[in-house]
């Protein structure tokens with residue numbers, strides 16, 4: 042899977058309350074959630090972001106609540122991948138489980154500037170900065186998660202597991 | 208080689224003799240929890256399975272606590288989805304409005320979580336149950352759906368950080384102050400992916416309520432879980448509640464820790480976390496004087512009976528400052544009832560506070576106390592993120608019930624001694 046688009050940069054400790062404020066959590070409709078994605082940090086984000094674009098962030102991205110609405114709103118807004126120095130634990134799991142690609146790569150998070158064109162090869166974990174003509178290497182996923190991803194997300198993976206059990 | 212209490216619980220549930228940090232384990236679940244926000248998403252995912260049947264109808268707890276009693280039509284719809292699912296799957300642990308409480312205050316009270324248990328919940332503050340000597344952690348809705356179906360989940364064994372609190376607490380210093388102080392020291396990602404283990408004389412002195420407050424906020428330092436080994440107080444707490452056997456674990460003397468912090472609890476003043484981070488803490492002496500518009504006492508962090516008793520102690524015979532709102536929310540129906548019995552509610556009403564039925568309400572900016580543009584609130588909750596309680600320019604200061612109550616009386620952030 043190749044992902045390509047413009048970079049949107051965010052800082053450290055981007056919490057789930059700014060990704061999708063709780064006042065919008067009386068729905069779980071992805072399209073509705075997408076409209077308010079990142080609203081409390083950049084009111085126009087959902088209008089500016091284009092399909093394929095990437096979010097580049099610092100440490101502890103997605104900290105705070107366990108709301109899966111956070112990665113859902115980012116995915117539905119059209120973001121193809123998040124690259125960060127590190128992710129909050131629950132956000133990390135949620136992103137994998139709903140099929141939102143994420144990569145941990147401090148180097149890319151440092152060097153990619155807002156607006157840079159970026160292309161990601163998920164399987165190889167390589168990140169190409171087309172604007173600066175640089176390549177960064179991300180940590181690959183542990184085998185456990187690769188299994189979930191290759192099953193097509195957690196739910197199909199569970200179905201598969203339950204079939205094996207019975 | 209020795210293991211920590213966290214490692215022992217994970218090993219026990221993975222069917223292994225020994226586990227070590229970094230290892231992935233598949234663990235059996237004793238309880239799976241969801242609420243009215245995360246539940247509907249989990250149910251939607253769950254229904255995509257071929258044979259949607261829960262693994263054990265007694266091991267799933269659904270608590271509609273966030274936007275309930277329903278704040279609008281959409282949230283009513285979400286609560287309805289939860290209720291319908293509970294009926295359809297014949298779940299024994301569904302708690303309707305009138306029986307419910309804030310999930311993390313409710314489940315221990317009902318004896319649904321016990322020492323040595325392994326619990327996942329689609330709520331980040333699921334880590335609260337660590338105060339019972341259980342391993343509990345927050346997950347998302349899809350993880351929860353899988354947990355409801357399989358009765359197991361995968362986890363990475365976390366490294367542990369040990370926090371030793373020596374010495375005795377100063378007057379008015381509580382579990383809330385210890386945890387705010389700790390987060391202030393290590394930062395909001397200071398324990399990312401790790402287990403926070405709390406020990407020492409000051410922890411032993413804390414009541415169960417104070418311990419729940421501490422493990423509740425482990426997530427605010429990015430931790431996977433917070434944990435306190437059971438002692439006589441823990442056992443006394445669970446003895447009258449447990450309806451099944453449980454196991455008591457503790458860390459081996461030669462267990463390995465990623466880090467060990469030693470704090471002198473007798474040096475710690477009441478703490479206030481300034482906007483917009485729980486790690487932005489200052490001692491009360493540097494916070495007093497900031498004017499406030501609202502004070503909130505409640506939430507899964509500080510809505511327990513001890514919190515209400517302390518609040519009453521401060522408020523007795525006093526009045527809330529003019530143009531200041533004080534909102535008090537007991538964590539569960541049981542706590543509410545106890546507060547009525549002990550005459551606490553009367554003290555609150557006399558002081559000019561409002562008392563609400565149990566709900567998360569203002570804690571997440573849901574309802575029952577939303578902040579307007581530029582307003583300042585002191586709250587006993589756990590998060591002061593930008594916009595969390597209302598308008599994006601509003602500000603939240605986190606503190607203990609004693610500090611929040613004193614501040615409500617003064618109309619500005621105040622130390623408990625200024626009132627008592």
Ligand code: SF4
Nearest residue numbers: 332506507567570571
């Ligand atoms: S009281 Fe606040 S932090 Fe606790 S479960 Fe409710 S919304 Fe979450």
